[in-house]
Amino acid sequence: MPQAATLNSVLGPITPDQLGFTLMHEHVLVAASGLYQSYPDLLGVGPEARAIASLKRAKAAGIDSILDATTFDLGRHAPLLRAVSQASGVNIINVTGWWLDVPRFMRGVGPNQMAREFIRDITEGFRGTDIRAGLLKCAADIDGVTPPLETMARAVARAHRETGIPIMVHSHPGTQLARRQIEIFREEGVDLTRVKIDHSNDTTDLEYLQWILDQGCWLGLDRYPGRLVSPRQRTNTLKALIDLGHAGRLCPSHDCICIHLHNERPDGSIPEQHDYYRGNPDQYLYIHRQVLPQLREMGVREADITTMFVDNPRNFLAAR
Numbered sequence: 001m002p003q004a005a006t007l008n009s010v011l012g013p014i015t016p017d018q019l020g021f022t023l024m025h026e027h028v029l030v031a032a033s034g035l036y037q038s039y040p041d042l043l044g045v046g047p048e049a050r051a052i053a054s055l056k057r058a059k060a061a062g063i064d065s066i067l068d069a070t071t072f073d074l075g076r077h078a079p080l081l082r083a084v085s086q087a088s089g090v091n092i093i094n095v096t097g098w099w100l101d102v103p104r105f106m107r108g109v110g111p112n113q114m115a116r117e118f119i120r121d122i123t124e125g126f127r128g129t130d131i132r133a134g135l136l137k138c139a140a141d142i143d144g145v146t147p148p149l150e151t152m153a154r155a156v157a158r159a160h161r162e163t164g165i166p167i168m169v170h171s172h173p174g175t176q177l178a179r180r181q182i183e184i185f186r187e188e189g190v191d192l193t194r195v196k197i198d199h200s201n202d203t204t205d206l207e208y209l210q211w212i213l214d215q216g217c218w219l220g221l222d223r224y225p226g227r228l229v230s231p232r233q234r235t236n237t238l239k240a241l242i243d244l245g246h247a248g249r250l251c252p253s254h255d256c257i258c259i260h261l262h263n264e265r266p267d268g269s270i271p272e273q274h275d276y277y278r279g280n281p282d283q284y285l286y287i288h289r290q291v292l293p294q295l296r297e298m299g300v301r302e303a304d305i306t307t308m309f310v311d312n313p314r315n316f317l318a319a320r
């Protein structure tokens with residue numbers, strides 16, 4: 001398979017071999033567009049320092065790279081990602097595209113218009129910076145692919161066709177939503193082997209997951225510990241997919257968020273630690289500490305672990 005010579009990280013181009021052990025769906029920051037710049041105090045004390053400390057721990061334990069899935073509407077602030085990557089030593093590849101929040105004033109925007117903007121994020125950089133997106137993302141959830149989200153999905157598809165950059169897709173397995181998302185990609189002529197359907201471990205429905213794999217897509221099994229399905233069930237599903245011979249298409253990750261809004265409690269106090277952190281104190285290391293030991297105990301071979309965390313990220317991101 002021909003490989004791209006370089007990938008766009010937030011610190012500049014890196015070679016595919018520099019990726020190393022990679023988590024394919026994480027977040028440094030999740031908020032709303034412009035919030036980090038305008039109301040940083042809502043994000044708790046010292047957000048940047050917290051993110052750096054968390055990723056330094058990850059790096060020390062062997063995590064070399066993360067894909068940061070924070071789009072514009074999730075509050076992307078590219079200079080923050082650059083600072084965090086620089087200080088922690090973890091490569092960060094950031095996305096362009098859109099999550100679920102399309103503002104009402106944008107409802108008339110067309111797919112070609114948005115595609116042009118996404119292409120500029122990839123080729124020139126996020127406006128006002130020279131930090132380039134390395135990946136595309138679109139999203140839909142329980143309400144289905146609504147008209148504004150369909151515009152974004154088609155824009156992402158067209159930007160993919162123009163640039164060759166792969167696509168990660170926020171999906172909703174409970175409604176088998178990838179069936180509709182993949183249909184849109186087919187209409188747009190997207191190469192489905194460059195598409196990763198994310199949040200796929202929010203179900204244990206192996207038949208549906210196999211159907212996605214049969215279309216040529218990758219599976220993002222990227223919620224750990226997650227909420228809808230127990231971590232143990234997620235690991236059982238992962239093991240079942242490995243046993244069916246799909247290790248070369250599976251991308252386990254956490255969907256961890258280390259900077260998040262710290263909402264006040266009914267008594268007016270502001271929690272020092274976010275609920276999200278209390279739910280997963282291991283943060284980016286949950287898989288290292290909790291899941292990999294279980295997988296090894298269940299008989300998963302070291303070679304399959306390397307495939308999922310080292311080879312798959314490289315193959316997904318660098319294929320051309």
Ligand SMILES: [Zn+2]
Pocket residue numbers: 025026027069255
């Ligand atoms: Zn996410």
